[in-house]
Amino acid sequence: MLILAIDTSTTAITVALHDGESVVAAGSHLDARAHTEWVAPLIQTALDDAGRSPADLTAVVVGKGPGPFTGLRVGIVTGVTMAHALGLPAYGICSLDVIAEQAAGSVAEGEFLVATDARRKEVYWARYAVRSGSVERLTDPAVDRPGDLPDDVRALPTAGRGPVLYPDLFATALPVLDVDAGVLGAVAARRSAAGESMPVEPLYLRRPDALTTAERAAK
Amino acid sequence: MSVDQPLILGIETSCDETGVGIVRGETLLVDAVASSVDDHARFGGVVPEVASRAHLEEMVPTIERACREAGVQLRDLDAISVTSGPGLAGSLMVGVASAKALALSLGVPLYGVNHLASHVAVDIVEHGPLPEPTMALLVSGGHSSLLLVPDVTSDIRSLGSTIDDAAGEAFDKVARVLGLPFPGGPHIDRAARDGEITIDFPRGLTTGRDMERHRFDFSFSGLKTAVSRWVQAREAAGESVPVADVAASFQEAVVDVLTRKAVLACREQGAQHLQIGGGVAANSRLRAMAQSRCDDAGIELRVPRPGLCTDNGAMVAALGAQMVLKGRDASRLDLPADSSMPVTQISA
Numbered sequence: 001m002l003i004l005a006i007d008t009s010t011t012a013i014t015v016a017l018h019d020g021e022s023v024v025a026a027g028s029h030l031d032a033r034a035h036t037e038w039v040a041p042l043i044q045t046a047l048d049d050a051g052r053s054p055a056d057l058t059a060v061v062v063g064k065g066p067g068p069f070t071g072l073r074v075g076i077v078t079g080v081t082m083a084h085a086l087g088l089p090a091y092g093i094c095s096l097d098v099i100a101e102q103a104a105g106s107v108a109e110g111e112f113l114v115a116t117d118a119r120r121k122e123v124y125w126a127r128y129a130v131r132s133g134s135v136e137r138l139t140d141p142a143v144d145r146p147g148d149l150p151d152d153v154r155a156l157p158t159a160g161r162g163p164v165l166y167p168d169l170f171a172t173a174l175p176v177l178d179v180d181a182g183v184l185g186a187v188a189a190r191r192s193a194a195g196e197s198m199p200v201e202p203l204y205l206r207r208p209d210a211l212t213t214a215e216r217a218a219k
Numbered sequence: 220m221s222v223d224q225p226l227i228l229g230i231e232t233s234c235d236e237t238g239v240g241i242v243r244g245e246t247l248l249v250d251a252v253a254s255s256v257d258d259h260a261r262f263g264g265v266v267p268e269v270a271s272r273a274h275l276e277e278m279v280p281t282i283e284r285a286c287r288e289a290g291v292q293l294r295d296l297d298a299i300s301v302t303s304g305p306g307l308a309g310s311l312m313v314g315v316a317s318a319k320a321l322a323l324s325l326g327v328p329l330y331g332v333n334h335l336a337s338h339v340a341v342d343i344v345e346h347g348p349l350p351e352p353t354m355a356l357l358v359s360g361g362h363s364s365l366l367l368v369p370d371v372t373s374d375i376r377s378l379g380s381t382i383d384d385a386a387g388e389a390f391d392k393v394a395r396v397l398g399l400p401f402p403g404g405p406h407i408d409r410a411a412r413d414g415e416i417t418i419d420f421p422r423g424l425t426t427g428r429d430m431e432r433h434r435f436d437f438s439f440s441g442l443k444t445a446v447s448r449w450v451q452a453r454e455a456a457g458e459s460v461p462v463a464d465v466a467a468s469f470q471e472a473v474v475d476v477l478t479r480k481a482v483l484a485c486r487e488q489g490a491q492h493l494q495i496g497g498g499v500a501a502n503s504r505l506r507a508m509a510q511s512r513c514d515d516a517g518i519e520l521r522v523p524r525p526g527l528c529t530d531n532g533a534m535v536a537a538l539g540a541q542m543v544l545k546g547r548d549a550s551r552l553d554l555p556a557d558s559s560m561p562v563t564q565i566s567a
């Protein structure tokens with residue numbers, strides 16, 4: 001098994017190769033505006049580092065967001081195109097779930113929050129809980145102004161860049177900022193072994209900014 | 220790679236069409252296009268985010284369809300080419316990323332090419348090798364350019380372009396004024412067939428000093444304003460608007476300027492061939508007037524079929540094949556999408 005994992009939903013442009021047990025090679029670059037330039041070279045380098053070729057891959061998994069649209073699409077289209085070209089299954093996993101997995105180690109037991117940068121003074125967020133060692137998402141991913149989240153939600157320990165961007169609005173920051181594709185690969189290996197369906201459907205959570213001619217007329 | 224007949228897949232996503240074409244040497248095998256134009260009609264224009272979402276959805280299915288219809292396996296491809304600019308940034312990125320993923324997966328070279336140069340190169344798969352030099356008039360919702368093309372893979376010179384609205388944009392805006400649907404081009408063309416050229420609308424940048432400073436440039440914004448003023452005056456006077464006559468008169472003004480400047484450029488630059496491309500090339504009046512003016516001037520007119528004039532993947536594949544045939548350098552895997560790529564830069 002050799003899973004190629006790609007995520008471009010957070011500031012880190014991140015890729016990894018996962019063999020079902022551990023990360024074989026990985027690479028990340030911190031730049032929220034250069035996805036087109038970095039994703040393919042990072043994949044090429046990871047393959048080279050691992051001494052493997054695209055033909056050795058057995059599946060591709062992408063972080064399906066939520067995340068700023070333009071960058072998010074670069075990772076998704078790279079993953080689905082490679083899967084198609086190589087005749088492999090393509091999986092999609094909510095990127096917030098991956099950050100939650102990364103943060104779970106620093107939350108012994110109980111509820112926590114993942115809040116990432118949605119730009120426009122908003123965050124993408126979802127509530128999670130660690131229960132007997134496993135992570136569970138409690139709410140659907142959403143996008144809101146951080147100040148509009150209920151007080152008891154903002155009081156939870158929070159992973160992602162939300163607390164870095166809005167330190168006054170989140171009580172406790174967990175030490176995880178961006179998605180790590182190595183963890184994305186691990187989650188994909190686990191869910192695929194469990195037979196879970198993982199469709200690749202981008203999580204935009206916002207409709208495009210434009211009024212239809214009918215809406216303009218109604219204004 | 221079989222150098223004389225390279226098999227190239229080209230991807231085009233610079234605006235609202237997801238295009239995938241496959242060319243073998245100078246022969247077109249397939250031109251698959253998924254258009255999101257219906258999604259944009261509701262908005263009265265192309266919405267970049269709507270276009271980008273549609274590209275992501277259509278990318279792999281369009282690649283799949285192109286290969287199936289051409290009877291080609293991806294592993295048979297010799298290279299991938301892709302529009303890397305100019306165009307809508309978010310849309311370009313989907314195509315560029317997908318093209319890189321193909322090149323990386325298949326272990327073949329990648330060519331990031333210029334969208335406008337591709338509009339010129341497509342005529343190779345329609346009418347054979349390009350005469351050198353060729354004069355190209357590219358007119359669409361996104362561009363209005365007059366280009367002298369000594370070599371489509373290495374030397375394109377911009378003689379002029381629009382200084383405000385693109386020609387196709389003017390059609391869209393005037394269509395809106397006349398209550399015709401988006402995209403305006405075909406609707407104005409159709410309406411104009413039942414009309415008479417009764418109104419003398421202004422021809423931008425065609426007189427005196429303008430012909431010195433903006434000899435081969437275009438301007439359509441004043442024309443658009445003149446049309447809406449004319450319509451408003453009629454409405455204010457309580458008279459009905461003769462839509463067909465306004466459409467015919469407007470169209471005549473656009474086509475007159477385009478063909479007059481294009482033929483003048485051919486004469487002055489010693490080009491024996493004029494090629495017209497871009498969505499507006501489908502306009503019946505433009506084709507007719509260009510034909511008669513070229514005939515008068517002894518210039519050969521080349522216009523690809525309408526499906527190859529609008530944005531498509533075949534044109535990108537056609538230029539990619541030329542890049543391979545002429546031994547041009549391939550692009551690197553860190554190729555960016557360049558929304559304002561100048562036409563003089565043919566590949567990146």
Ligand SMILES: [Zn+2]
Binds near residue numbers: 334338359362530
């Ligand atoms: Zn075009």
